[in-house]
Amino acid sequence: MSRRSADEHAQNWDLRHEDFNDIEFLYEVYGVMRRQAPFVHTDTPFLTTMPGSAWVAVRYEECYRILQDWQHFSSNPTPDATEAFGGDLVITLDPPRQQKFRKVLNPYFSPARMKALRPQIREETDRLIDDFITTGRGDLAQVAWRQPGIVFFKYVLGLPVEDVPLCIELTDTALNGATEEERGPAWGGLYQHLHDAVTARTDAPPRDDMIDVLLGAEIDGQPLPFNEVVANAMLLVQAGLETTASAMSWSFHYLATHPEERDRLIGEPELLPRAVEEFIRFGGSIHGIPRTVAKEVELGGRTFCPGDSVIVNYASANRDEDMFVDAHRCILDRRDNRHLGFGAGVHRCLGSNLARLELQVGLEQVLNRMPTLTLDTSKPPVFVGNSITRGFRSLPVSFDPAETCAVLNV
Ligand code: HEM
Structure with missing residues (x-):
């Protein structure tokens, strides 16, 4: 099938379109959209809970202002949508209740x-790398996803942990299935899976983990209803796995295709925290979460x-040329990187510290143990x-299994 032009896509952006399996083409389309107007229209919004069309904010300034203005741009969709989620979720509430939810989860x-x-994290990453390190070849998507x-x-x-592959598969189909008939089930x-897993925990001895925190949480003196414990556990699974896995796989690909950048990170490991931020800005960010207008604005x-x-x-x-110098270049030591990859305002990503750490350790161990890594030319990436x-x-x-380096343990 012949590809639509960037101008055609910009008229009615549809993120599910197969043309966007080309890595950079989507950003060409965003470039056209940003030049046209701060808001463009779409008939096919990706994650919205409201039926029908939506406006898409594509420039930095308006995105940032929407994220700061929860009074007008609410995260709380409709009563029907809340019911469909199984109850109140931290991400679909507005303050003050949303802030009380965060207070429960934040310390973790x-x-x-x-x-x-x-x-x-280092040990778990190493265990995954051990599966193939002696062979000189391996699939780094397996590390990034697991x-x-x-x-x-x-x-x-x-x-x-045995539940992880099933949860990833269900999350992936729920988000990316081609039709509603695939996504709904x-x-x-x-x-259902998380409902059963949380139920199994209700009579078990307490452990110091997040399921216990949710089961024991009280907001305004009331315990969280069981359905909300399950719904928020489900949110955490969805918010925490595919996001980080995608960003990590993107970073590994970047290093495997840019040997000079790979070598620079090995030589200057102190750049890693800034490189992680840049990978999030440049390749690993989310492409759209909806707000519902609460008051005329x-x-x-x-x-x-x-x-x-x-x-x-x-x-x-995150690619807005008015905000970022050389927005379309990945600059490992970029300064003042005020990207929106983790959002902004009251809903700023709760798991950003965890995601950063997982990415950093993933990069450290891959570079330590495969300093010569490059794409395997016999099998194209997907x-x-x-x-x-x-x-x-x-x-x-592929890489030379005899070569390792140990400089990257910051
Ligand atoms: C690279 C990885 C990640 C990216 C790019 C990312 C991105 C985001 C973004 C953009 C938001 C804001 C949503 C909004 O404005 O409505 C958000 C919120 C959230 N994220 Fe992340 N996230 C990542 C990893 C994680 C992880 C590892 C967890 C937890 C394990 C997590 C849990 C959450 C939660 C619970 C919220 C909702 C916070 C609230 O509504 O107050 N995220 N994330």
């Missing part, structure tokens, strides 16, 4: 708690009415780009 994502996980799930289930959430399957020359759906396109904002989180599902690399 604190920088100190995350830092203490570093040795375990590490965040293992770490999150085992050390934070407190659910069996996958949402249901994931909810004007922004970017447009008047929005109550009930309008507006999608914040973090990825397009990139899925028509998805809310875009990444590699297969990333065959």
Whole structure:
């Protein structure tokens, strides 16, 4: 099938379109959209809970202002949608209740708690690399997709690691299935699976993990209803796995295809934290989460009415030439990188410290143990780009198994 032009796509952006399996083409389309107007229209919004069309914010300035203005741009869709989620979710609430939810979960994502996980994350990453390190060839998508799930289930959430592959598969189909008939049952399957897993925990001795925190949480003196415990566990699984896996697979691909950048990171490991931020800005960000207009408001020359759906396109904002110098270049030591990859405002990503750490340790161990890594020319990588989180599902690399380096243990 012949490809539509960037101009045609920009008229009615549809992230599920197969043309976007080309890595950079989507950003060409965003470029056209940003030049046209701060808001463009779509008949096919990706993640919205409202039926019908939506406006998409594509420039940095308007995206940032929407994220800061929850009074007008609410995260709380409709009563029907809330019911469909199985109850109130931290991501679909507005303050003040949303802030109380965050207070319950926040301590479990604190920088100190995350830092203490570093040795375990390194061990889990190494175990995945051990599967193929002696052969000189391996699929780095396996590391990128499995590490965040293992770490999150085992050390934070407190659910069996054996459940990770099923949860990833259900989440993936729920988000990226081609039709509603495929997506609906996958949402249901994931909810049921987590419902059973949380039920099994209700009579078990307490452990210091997030399922216990949710089961024991009280907001305004009331315990969380059981359905909300399950629904928020499901949100955490969805928010934490595919996002980080996609970003990590993208970073591995970048290093395998840019040997001079790979060598620079090995030589200057102190750049890693900044490189992680740049990978999130440049390749690993989310492509749109909706807001519902709560009160009439004007922004970017447009008047929005109550009930309008507006999608914040973090990825397009992150390539806005008016905000970022050389926006279309990945600059490992970029300074003042105020990207929106983790959002902004009251809903700023709760798991950003965990995601950063998983990415950093993943990169460290891959570079330590495969400093000569490059793409395996006999098997092309598989990139899925028509998805809310875009990444590699297969990333065959080759390397010299005799070469290692140990400088990257910051
Ligand atoms: C590279 C990885 C990640 C990216 C790019 C990412 C991105 C985001 C973004 C853009 C938001 C804001 C949503 C909004 O504005 O409505 C968000 C919120 C959230 N993220 Fe992440 N995230 C990542 C990893 C994680 C991880 C590892 C977890 C947990 C294990 C997590 C849990 C959450 C939660 C619970 C929220 C909702 C917070 C709220 O509504 O107050 N995320 N994330």
